[in-house]
Amino acid sequence: MRKRPGYSAVIGVLALLMAFMAAVMAYGELSTSIRSEEPRIIEVRRGESLRQVTRRLAAEGVLHQPGLLTLLAILRGDSAKIQAGEYVIQGAVSPRELLDYFVSGRARQVSLTIPEGFSVVEIAARLQARELGSAAELLRLAQDRRFIASLGLPLQSDPPTLEGLIYPDTYYFHRGLSEARLLTAMVEQFKKRAGGVLMAQSARLGMRPYEVLILASIIEKETAVGGERPLISAVFHNRLQARMRLASDPTVIYGLEEFDGNLKRVHLRTRTPYNTYKISGLPPTPIANPGLDSITAALAPAKVDYLYFVAKGDGTHYFSRDFRSHRRAVWKYQVRPHHRRKS
Numbered sequence: 001m002r003k004r005p006g007y008s009a010v011i012g013v014l015a016l017l018m019a020f021m022a023a024v025m026a027y028g029e030l031s032t033s034i035r036s037e038e039p040r041i042i043e044v045r046r047g048e049s050l051r052q053v054t055r056r057l058a059a060e061g062v063l064h065q066p067g068l069l070t071l072l073a074i075l076r077g078d079s080a081k082i083q084a085g086e087y088v089i090q091g092a093v094s095p096r097e098l099l100d101y102f103v104s105g106r107a108r109q110v111s112l113t114i115p116e117g118f119s120v121v122e123i124a125a126r127l128q129a130r131e132l133g134s135a136a137e138l139l140r141l142a143q144d145r146r147f148i149a150s151l152g153l154p155l156q157s158d159p160p161t162l163e164g165l166i167y168p169d170t171y172y173f174h175r176g177l178s179e180a181r182l183l184t185a186m187v188e189q190f191k192k193r194a195g196g197v198l199m200a201q202s203a204r205l206g207m208r209p210y211e212v213l214i215l216a217s218i219i220e221k222e223t224a225v226g227g228e229r230p231l232i233s234a235v236f237h238n239r240l241q242a243r244m245r246l247a248s249d250p251t252v253i254y255g256l257e258e259f260d261g262n263l264k265r266v267h268l269r270t271r272t273p274y275n276t277y278k279i280s281g282l283p284p285t286p287i288a289n290p291g292l293d294s295i296t297a298a299l300a301p302a303k304v305d306y307l308y309f310v311a312k313g314d315g316t317h318y319f320s321r322d323f324r325s326h327r328r329a330v331w332k333y334q335v336r337p338h339h340r341r342k343s
Contacts, residue, residue, distance in 0.1 A: 034063060034093040044102055046084040046176045053082065053102075069095045078103050084176025107174035114186070116168040116291035117220045119254070123166055123289070133179040141183055151187050154195035155210045164213045164286025165190050194295050201299045205237075216298035217286035221250035225316055229297035235309055235319065237301045244307070246276035254287035313337060 034040070042062065044053050050073050054066035063069065072095050073079045082099075085107025089098070112130055114123055120142045124135035141147050142162040149158045153165065162183065167190035173182060198209040205212065219232050239246055252267055253259050255274030259267075268275070274283040290298075308326035309317040312333045320326040 034089055034098060035091070040089045041108065042087045042089050042098075042101075044082055044084050044087070044107075044176065046178070048082075048084070050079050050082050050102070063098075065095060069099060072096065073099055083107070085174035086176075105174070107176065109172040109174050111170055111172055113170045114166060114168045114289065116294070117224075117288045118166075118168065119288050120161070120163045120166065127179075127182065132173055132175060132177070133182055137179045138183060141179055147180065147183075151184065152191075153187070154191055154199045155213070156199075156208060157210065159210055159285065161285050162187065164217050164289055166289045167193055168289055168291045194292055197292075197295065197299065205299065211282055212298050213290070213295070214282045214286050216290040216295040217288045218246070218248050218251060218283075219297050220290035220294040221254075221288050222248065223317065226293055228317060229294055230300060230302035231304065231306065231319055232309065232317070233297040233301035234304045235306050238305065238307055240281065242307070243280070245278075245280055246282070248276045251276045251283050251287055255283070310334060 034042075040062070042057065048056075051070055054063055054069050057063035058066040070079075073082075076099070078099060082102040083105035085105065087101045087106070088108050089101070093101075110130055110132060112127060112132060114126070118126075120139065124138040124142075127133050127138055128135040143160065145158065145160070148160075148162060153159070159165070166183070166186045169186075169189055171182075171186065171189075173185070198212055202209045202212045207215075215233070215236060218236065219229050222232050223229060236246055236248075249263055251274045252270075252272075253263060255272035256267060256270075268277050271278045273279065274287065276283060304319070305321055306319040308320040308323065308329075310320075310326065310329045310333055312318050318329045318333060320329055
């Protein structure tokens with residue numbers, strides 16, 4: 001049987017191509033693309049293609065064989081698989097090893113600590129300070145109804161903001177991740193640590209999970225003393241049941257467009273959706289991102305009949321059952337010490 005014309009030529013071309021690929025692979029395995037005695041950070045920026053990365057690194061004098069790296073990625077099918085981040089390189093690094101770094105995503109991680117009681121605005125500012133993303137973009141996403149709905153929150157409804165739903169913790173991210181991925185990771189931690197508790201226990205109080213979360217955020221901002229949280233919770237639960245206003249200073253502060261640290265009478269008289277001296281019930285959203293202790297306290301208030309509390313000036317509070325006792329405590333712990341300081 002006769003062979004078709006050109007069949008041998010095709011076989012020959014394929015053989016040459018395979019030999020060429022093998023040569024490139026071998027050269028990429030053995031040659032050195034980067035040599036650095038000290039640790040060097042190689043950055044792959046968000047949205048960059050491999051060709052853009054290699055050209056930039058070559059222009060910076062970091063990468064010695066940009067063409068080989070690009071060709072190796074094409075032959076391996078990895079051109080579109082590189083991941084943004086900061087990669088720490090040391091010693092002699094071959095093109096293959098460098099490409100493995102970029103594709104693996106084993107970038108240097110940056111810690112991001114979110115303290116209990118931080119607001120979304122404070123979180124956004126810290127994220128930007130750590131050079132992990134844009135504060136403006138994070139704030140935009142935190143109020144994007146479509147993005148919020150995509151997170152599958154365990155609240156029976158989609159809230160208007162992610163305030164209260166970012167779990168306070170220490171996270172490790174590599175630079176180059178999108179703000180959406182960062183927020184998703186922090187909200188997933190909330191779902192894992194607090195979502196189940198909220199869903200399981202809110203109904204026992206006759207409250208929706210989101211209402212409990214709002215209350216937990218107020219408790220978080222009212223005290224940093226762990227043992228006081230169930231007592232603060234009891235005061236607010238008792239006030240809600242008695243149809244009294246919560247009269248919480250932190251909610252007033254949250255509703256102010258600008259606050260210099262000095263809460264004044266005019267602020268208490270200004271009606272906003274968050275001024276619980278003026279509105280009945282809970283504010284429309286959480287005022288901070290509470291930790292698990294505050295959420296637990298909101299779900300399990302102490303069994304006391306307190307209706308008032310006042311700061312004692314040492315980080316703790318004095319609790320009262322009636323307004324007369326509360327007025328005496330205000331005089332003792334706030335008014336009289338203030339007069340002494342002025343005299």
